Amino acid sequence: MRTLYVTSARFTMTAGHLAANPQEGGLFAVDVGVAGRPPHRFGGQA
DSSP states (O other), X not given: OOEEEEEOOOTTOOHXXXXXXXXXXXXXXXXXXXXXXXXXXXXXXX
16 A cells, blocks of 8 residues: 545634635545555455
8 A cells, every 4th residue: 555545624614714725624645655564454354
């Protein structure tokens, strides 16, 4: 897995804040360029 997923909060934001920051509450994917740890396996499945 070489992708880092990042989310941001959106609740309790005023309409003015959301208008100025339209990416609030978004989901972002970043290719970090290195592999992470292998998945933890439970019962033979990832």
